[in-house]
Amino acid sequence: MYLIYQLTLFIILIKQFSCQQSSVQIQKIEADPPNPNVGEGLKIRCFLINVDPFAQYPTQLLWSIRRFSQDRDFRILAFGGSVRDTLSGRVSARKESEEVYEIVFRPVQESDSGVVRCELANTEAQVRLEHTINVLVPPSISYITADVQVRAGDPVTLECRAQGNPPPLIMWIRQGQEYPTSYSGIYRIESVSKDDRGLYKCVAEQQTGQKLTAENYVNIFVDFDPTVICDQIIVEQVPNINADAEITCLGEAYPMNVLKWEFSQGNTNVRRAITSGAKYRIDTNVASDSIDSRYGSRLIIKNVEPSDFGIYTLIVMDESKRQASAWTELRPSSFIRPFNKAISIFHFCSYFFIFLCLTVDIFLQ
DSSP, X not given: OHHHHHHHHHHHHHHHHHHHHHXXXXXXXXXXXXXXXXXXXXXXXXXXXXXXXTOSSOOOEEEEEEETTTOSXXXXXXXXXXXXXXXXXXXXXXXXXXXXXXXXXXXXXGGGOEEEEEEESSOSSOOEEEEEEOOBEEEEEEEEOOOEEEETTOOEEEEEXXXXXXXXXXXXXXXXXXXXXXXXXXXXXXXXXXXXXXXXXXXXXXXXXXXXXXXXXXXXXXXXXXXXXXXXXXXXXXXXXXXXXXXXXXXXXXXXXXXXXXXXXXXXXXXXXXXXXXXXXXXXXXXXXXXXXXXXXXXEEOSOOGGGOEEEEEEEEETTSOEEEEEEEEEEOTTHHHHHHHHHHHHHHHHHXXXXXXXXXXXXX
16 A cells, blocks of 8 residues: 555656646747848847746756758757857857746858757657748859850850849849849840940849849950941042041941051052041040940041042951951032132123223223
8 A cells, every 4th residue: 555655646746747847838939130141140039937946847948950951850059058069169058047048149150041949858748939040141143154255146145143042133234224134144145246245244132121232244245247337428628728628437346456547549449558647637446335346437638639539448457357448538529610610700700891991992092
């Protein structure tokens, strides 16, 4: 009978202990900040209720973590305020009071994104709460296509890869344009033309309360046949009145190797080179919308004389010795002919008036 009495008493004590411990509950779990930026400190606190500070068996709190990128199951970090796994010296824990326990990550890393659990270790039933750590990582460009040089008509593919948390939106923006050309990490041009050449920017953008971006650049260089276009086919000027004539052409080649002016007269194919000096002035500049391939050239013929009339040709050549040319003819102004006719009429009238005066004078005598 005594043995039965002792066994019954033991069972009653166990039930009392279990009831005492099971009355403790986890009220909440909080993180500060809720969504930490990588490199910041992160404090997670676990709040208990119904804690009896005079209980025979004190409350034991267990901290554990399951990181999304590394852990298949939860790994224990700490018992109460005693750290078991510091994650390379970054984790500390303490018992703030009988009701409050905390664990601190300093600094928090991208790999810490996962689930943190606090649970009571010495209770009959499982009592636990979990909090998901979402470490914010600013965007960065991890890969971008190197500068591209292609022949006109060939396909071009630009690729850009970015990383961050949350995953950033990737877009391509061509230099000089306000809106994106593509909202994708892959931008493809099926048949590239010289108009497609230029600088393209890959932008990785996050919207996490504040706009965070990362960007990188790639240049598309297009190999194309040179071209020359002149503003006018014919330019007219009156000679010998101390007036200049101006001829403007646009030459395009990449890469530009030669840009020169030549002059010829009549039906001859003999052309002589023109350089800036007392007779000529040449102004050549890269066009504002060009990437070192389109050049505007202006030729000024000073104090035009009859010997200056003829064909003026602009020639461009690229490094592959491909060339193109266009010409403008300088002619005497069409206003010269009516002007000369008026002078002839004036001379005729003058001579006739003199002849008439002489005739009248003879008759009067």
